[in-house]
Amino acid sequence: MAAFRGPKAWLWRWRRNPLRRRSDVLEAWIMLAAWVFTVLGGVVTGLVTVHAVENGLARERAEWHAVPAQLIEDAPDADTTGPAGRIVWTKVRWTAPDGTPRSGRVRVSAGIPADTPVLVWTDPDGRLVNRPTGVAVARLRACLMGFFAGAGVGAVPFAACRLLRGRLERRRMDRWDEEWDRIGPLWGRTAS
Structure with missing residues (x-):
């Protein structure tokens, strides 16, 4: 089909041509x-x-920013079927910038005992956030x-x-x- 078309004319739609519609x-x-x-x-x-x-x-x-926190409860132990160094959710306590005590749940390595210091990330209001x-x-x-x-x-x-x-x-x-x-x-x- 391309053999019957002839040479390609650039901008043919704008050129003057009696056949142009x-x-x-x-x-x-x-x-x-x-x-x-x-x-x-x-x-x-x-x-x-x-x-x-x-x-x-x-x-x-x-x-x-990162603030120091402490585990309130023991982190659950890793079960024998899971991979070593498993990450689990546990409760922590920290102090907000205004001095009020706060608590929440963060992910830590399995088997960490209570009262272990950990670092958590907080926003300017003292709420838990992910690492930036x-x-x-x-x-x-x-x-x-x-x-x-x-x-x-x-x-x-x-x-x-x-x-x-x-x-x-x-x-x-x-x-x-x-x-x-x-x-x-x-x-x-x-x-x-």
């Missing part, structure tokens, strides 16, 4: 707008997402989230363009069918 020009503008929105929307959304995630994780690293993400992992997480957010936003105008182009193509084919129904029977006549 309005639908060709409309399709060209739709494709241009879709690609602009796909690329710019995806890139801008990705960069904004990367910046927001990196700032959020940097704020966590700056605000969250390191700089390298935060950068990787931000880049991945930015990539997926940008791809998701870029997929919307791309999909809309594909749907609209499909509709224009069906409309064009319907018009060709109508024209063929009208003109096709005239081809069988010959002049005498």
Whole structure:
């Protein structure tokens, strides 16, 4: 099929041509707008997402801090079927920045006795939080989230363009069918 098409003409939809239809020009503008929105929307959304995630994780690293705590109860022993060094949940007690005693559940190694000192991570209000993400992992997480957010936003105008182009193509084919129904029977006549 490609052998019958001839050489590819760039920007043919915008060139002056007596065979060019309005639908060709409309399709060209739709494709241009879709690609602009796909690329710019995806890139801008990705960069904004990367910046927001990196700032959020940097704020966590700056605000969250490790505080000493003590186990209130013995950590359950590891059963013989589980792997060695198993992690279990147990209760701990610590002091919040305002001086009030707090308690909660954290994960520790199995078999640790009560009154053992451990480090827990808290936010500025003294609530338990996870260990903040390191700089390298935060950068990787931000880049991945930015990539997926940008791809998701870029997929919307791309999909809309594909749907609209499909509709224009069906409309064009319907018009060709109508024209063929009208003109096709005239081809069988010959002049005498």
